[in-house]
Amino acid sequence: MKATLSRRTLLAASLLATAAGAAQAQATVFRVTAIPDESPTELARKAAPLMKYLEGKLGMKVEYTPVTDYAAAVEALVNKKVDLAWFGGFTFVQANVRSGGKVVPLVQREEDEKFRSVFITADPAIKSLADLKGRDLSFGSQSSTSGHLMPRHFLLAAGIEPERDLKRVAFSGAHDATIAAVASGKVQAGALNISVWDKFVADKKVDTARVRVFYTTPAYYDYNWTVHADMPAAQKDKLSAAFLALDKSTPEGAQVLELQRATRFIPTKAENYKSIEGAARSAGLL
Structure with missing residues (x-):
């Protein structure tokens, strides 16, 4: 009887350890998504070198997670199903409103200052x-x-x-x-x-x-990379630094920036998108 209980105890402990290991492995995956403003094939092509670059900078597995529509990208970040999202100015505003101000835009392309x-x-x-x-x-x-x-x-x-x-x-x-x-x-x-x-x-x-x-049209602020406000400050800083370090003078940087249609990435802030929010409210879209 004791031997049977012992085997059961060992089996339960083994299952718990396996589950814990799986949960830990899942937690170490950094998930990224983007609004589907182009075909899925083009989005995946553009994402692949960036995911590889971020893996090296973050020291963890980075996965691109496609979504079916813009609303799904908003919900994925708001509900912490992904860690990082590529938003347009309007989808950032939607995510900011939807989350009660719990999302943070980290960086944007230099081109997004005057899109x-x-x-x-x-x-x-x-x-x-x-x-x-x-x-x-x-x-x-x-x-x-x-x-x-x-x-x-x-x-x-x-x-x-x-x-x-x-x-x-x-x-x-x-x-x-x-x-x-x-x-x-x-x-x-x-x-x-x-x-x-x-x-x-x-x-x-x-x-x-x-x-x-x-x-x-006249110029306006547009796209950015956004994270949830609950992301640890150290990880936000490491992520921002990774984007800001992209340089066209290196082969890796040149490839990523070309695919992202960017000269370089620069810091951004929520206040930059107030005019987008105003336009959305005026048009009755928010």
């Missing part, structure tokens, strides 16, 4: 925002800063109420999908992130003899 959106068309008759009246327009995702919120903000500033003045308002879901919709003639115009547009032009993935930019 812009572009309106594109293949219709020769469209030459200004006013020419959009009575026509079809595609935004990106409803939660996109550069693909919806700020383009809508500047339309409203120009006296154009999309649902009232346009023939149809569509949402493509992503910036590259907006370009495809305009190029194929599904819509007469589209609004998207200037960075994605420039990349498509540079890679000759769009025929600029047909599809062209007819309006570029």
